[in-house]
Amino acid sequence: MQKGSNDVFLDGIGLVLEGGGMRGVYTAGVLESFLENGLSFPYVIGVSAGACNAASYISQQKGRNKRVNLEYISDSRYLSLKNYIKNRELFGMDFIFNEIPSRLIPFDFESFYQNQTEFVIGTTDCKTGDPLYFKKSDYGQEMLTVLKASSSLPFVSQEIFFKSRYLLDGGISDSIPLKKAKSDGYKKNVVVLTRNEGYTKKPSRFSFLVKKRYPQYPGLQRALTRRYQMYNDTINEIIQEEKKGNIIVIRPTKPIKVGRLERNTTRLEDLYQQGYEDGLASIEAIMHF
Numbered sequence: 001m002q003k004g005s006n007d008v009f010l011d012g013i014g015l016v017l018e019g020g021g022m023r024g025v026y027t028a029g030v031l032e033s034f035l036e037n038g039l040s041f042p043y044v045i046g047v048s049a050g051a052c053n054a055a056s057y058i059s060q061q062k063g064r065n066k067r068v069n070l071e072y073i074s075d076s077r078y079l080s081l082k083n084y085i086k087n088r089e090l091f092g093m094d095f096i097f098n099e100i101p102s103r104l105i106p107f108d109f110e111s112f113y114q115n116q117t118e119f120v121i122g123t124t125d126c127k128t129g130d131p132l133y134f135k136k137s138d139y140g141q142e143m144l145t146v147l148k149a150s151s152s153l154p155f156v157s158q159e160i161f162f163k164s165r166y167l168l169d170g171g172i173s174d175s176i177p178l179k180k181a182k183s184d185g186y187k188k189n190v191v192v193l194t195r196n197e198g199y200t201k202k203p204s205r206f207s208f209l210v211k212k213r214y215p216q217y218p219g220l221q222r223a224l225t226r227r228y229q230m231y232n233d234t235i236n237e238i239i240q241e242e243k244k245g246n247i248i249v250i251r252p253t254k255p256i257k258v259g260r261l262e263r264n265t266t267r268l269e270d271l272y273q274q275g276y277e278d279g280l281a282s283i284e285a286i287m288h289f
Contacts, residue, residue, distance in 0.1 A: 007038035013289060014043040014186030016178050017050030019152070019171040020194035021260030022073075024049025025268050027192050028065035029275025030250055030282075031057040038284055043186050044111040045133070045177050047122040047170030048151045050192070055147060059112035066272055067105050068096075073263050090156040090261065097148045112143070120184070122170030122177045123149045126159055129219030131174035132167065153212060153260075154224060155206075166217075173223045175218060175231045177245070178238060185222055190286055191238060200235065201228040248289055250282050 017027055027050055034040075035057060046054045056064040072078040077095040084090050101107035118135060123146065139146045142162070147153040149160035149167035159166040174180065181189050212222045223230075241247045258264075258271045 007040065008287065010039060010041050010190075010286065012186070012188060012289070013041055013286075014045065014181040014184075015054075016176060016181050016189050016191045017044070017046030017054055018176045018191075018195075019046070019048025019050045019151075019169070021049055022069070022259050022262040022268060023194040023256065023260060023271070024053055024067045025066075025258070025272040026194050026252055026275035026278075028053045028069055029272040029277075030192050030279035031065065032062065032272075033276050033279030033283065035060060035062050037280075038084040038258055039283065039286065040115075041190070042116070043118045043181065044119070045120040045122065045181050045184075046150075047174065047177060048153075049130060049194075051121045051150050051170070052147055053108070054119060055112065056141065058115050058117050059108040059215065060115070061108055061111070064107075065132075069099060069272070070257040070265060070268055072100065072104070073265060073268060079261065080264060084156060087158075088156075089152075091151070091153070093148055093152065093157065096151075097144045101144060101193050107144075108114055109141075109240070119143075120177075120180065121146045121150050122174050122180065123160075123167040124170055124172040124220070124223060126168055126214070126217045126220045129173060129217070129221070129223030131170065131177070131180070132165065133180055138163075154220075155209070168220070172220070172227055172251040173230070174234075175227075176234045176238065178234065187246060188289060189241075189247045190282075190289070191247050191249050193238075193249060194256075196252050196256055201231040203228050248282060248285055253278055258277070 045052050053065045076082045077092045079091050083092045121134050123132050125255050134146045150170040152168050214220050242249050258267050
């Protein structure tokens, strides 16, 4: 990857990205501020929407994440009950991971693979319920397939078969993959969250549906049932790591008004802009990290 004279390579620092469905437009804004200021990381790990936004960041396509998230949000092929009735998935996965990157808003695969940044995508193994991570050497030219798996929400998406495993949303088993970044050797990380400070997850009201929907996956059942505890434990770890000075946390500074399945363009635009501004405000601290 060619570096400009003003680009900054943050050697030894990882970038960890939470998912969150359409709340991921916040992350898209943060990453856009990084792109505009030439910040790049040797290691990026994300799940679900966080991983999707990371791909365009690594391919260095300025403005692409905003276009993908906002230009087609009103298109029924992107997100609609029509998709669910037809294909048993709310998000049009083929539209998002095939038609958009190949034809409508082309993804720059050449720049992505030329970039030396390691990009790790988190998924959930349906059989075991454990997190399963894929590096560039694992997915090769099938990065979009793994992104689709990482973004396949339970109940409203189909499982994705890849390398002899059935996979679903990475946020089920590891919503904020900080531990994985640390185990991969990155003790200092920038962590981008899509929830306000103080947020804790509560037990799902739909736990009684888990066994009925996924009777063949007891591991997945366990992961879905304990997801709230896993998330809250991770948040507690993040609080401790931030106090120690090992991580910089970027999270929405204004109250979140966007839901996981948000289609209101104005709200999404506002959240994107908030992410962009919060990203800009963090750059000086990151440079001195």
